[in-house]
Amino acid sequence: MTFDSGEREKISTFARIGSNIGANLVGMVIMPLVLFFSLTKNGGSGDLRGWSMFGMITAAIVIITVLVVCLGTHELDSDLRKNKEETKLKDVFKVLLRNDQLMWTAVSYGLYGIGVNIFNSAELYYFTYVLGQSSKFAIIGTINMILGFFSISAFPALAKKFNRKNVFYACILIMFCGAGLLAVAGQNLALVVIAMELFAAPQQVVFLVILMIITDSIEYGQLKFGHRDESLTLSVRPLVDKLGGAIAGWCIGPIAILSHMTSGYTYKTITAGNILTFKLFVIALPVILILLGTFFFWKKVTLTEKRHAEIVEQLEKSWGEKNDTSVGTGEHAVAGEYDIVAPIKGTYLPLKDVSDQTFASGQMGQGFALKPSDGAVYAPFDGVVRQVFPTRHAIGIESEHGVIMLIHIGIGTVNMHGTGFVSYVEQGQQIHKGEEIMEFWDPAIKKAGYDDTVMVTITNTKEFDQVDVLPKDNQTIDSSTNVMKLIKN
Incomplete structure (x- = not known):
């Protein structure tokens, strides 16, 4: 929609505010809806009927909103966006590998995403099996939505004042503080909520930082290789998001089984050993993965706002060469x-x-x-x-x-x-x-x-x-x- 990094930040900020509201509304209504449609409460975790109804409602909302976005979005028509070549399926991985900024951003975000999704997926288990208060999980969704609105709204100003990479590092530090606090919070509801919010609030800003760098890598690749792979580049972020969510989904089931946090168990039957096992997998493991992703981000991702502006200027200067x-x-x-x-x-x-x-x-x-x-x-x-x-x-x-x-x-x-x-x-x-x-x-x-x-x-x-x-x-x-x-x- 634009070549300008500043305008991209503003557009993405508005979009992320909407997604923040939607995502956290899910956290607020998930258990009330599941329990409403469930025939048996199962200690506050609901039954298959309740979860199935929740899934169908979610799917219907997704279909409607996707149609609205597809029909209502208009792209910028520009000579700089035009390709003389088409990217074929066999070229997809070649393009990803040769655009080093796209590749390392994807690797960094992939490791970060797996860690974050494991942690986030475990929060409901913590409320259900450690605190024994699954009905209060809606507190997290409500606070997430409010804090997310402010953190997202602040992103353009933060990025302008401190630059994106420094904002990213600050967010990671705050998230580590939240993970550390949750590790010692025990059954103190107030500490648990504070810890989860410290971990959750910066995620919206990290998302925007990564999205901006991935978007800017379009012009980086265009200048480097003379070919604009826009749709491919922009598909990387949702692909990594979904992959991180899938891997976290594969992990959380076995973790719940190992920790005895499944149907048939309640917070009264959970032992200290079960809680320790749970924390090792849903707190320590995510921290290690996020730390590894941050290392690659620090070491390999060099596409700054200033560098992107220089790239756009070089592309604009090449306009005349394409119009002989x-x-x-x-x-x-x-x-x-x-x-x-x-x-x-x-x-x-x-x-x-x-x-x-x-x-x-x-x-x-x-x-x-x-x-x-x-x-x-x-x-x-x-x-x-x-x-x-x-x-x-x-x-x-x-x-x-x-x-x-x-x-x-x-x-x-x-x-x-x-x-x-x-x-x-x-x-x-x-x-x-x-x-x-x-x-x-x-x-x-x-x-x-x-x-x-x-x-x-x-x-x-x-x-x-x-x-x-x-x-x-x-x-x-x-x-x-x-x-x-x-x-x-």
């Missing part, structure tokens, strides 16, 4: 002579003198640069918008004769995440010469510490037999000044 011919007609530029006017007002600067070597070297095509005197950007010809970059600091346009132009405002301004930039057009929109298509606030660029030089290039320069840049050094340019002459025989 007219993407509007699918044909080459039309033969003729074309006078190109400046899209903004300012002082002329030779392109070779700008500090961005990608532009200075001519990789983005021939063109010119300007030190802006005004923030308005005007269409230099009649044509169509081919790309409005997500951070709004650049735009790609094409004339009706197949001249493809990239207007890039500032150097390093991708890191401003759109602040100070306004776009008045969208991809595919027809534009007319002299129409204002963008606007930027130059003081914002300078205040952020970035170079405000505007670079303008013809990305399909090689389509033309003659390209002349007309202004002289330090010449004052306005939006009606002819700055380039293109000739194609």
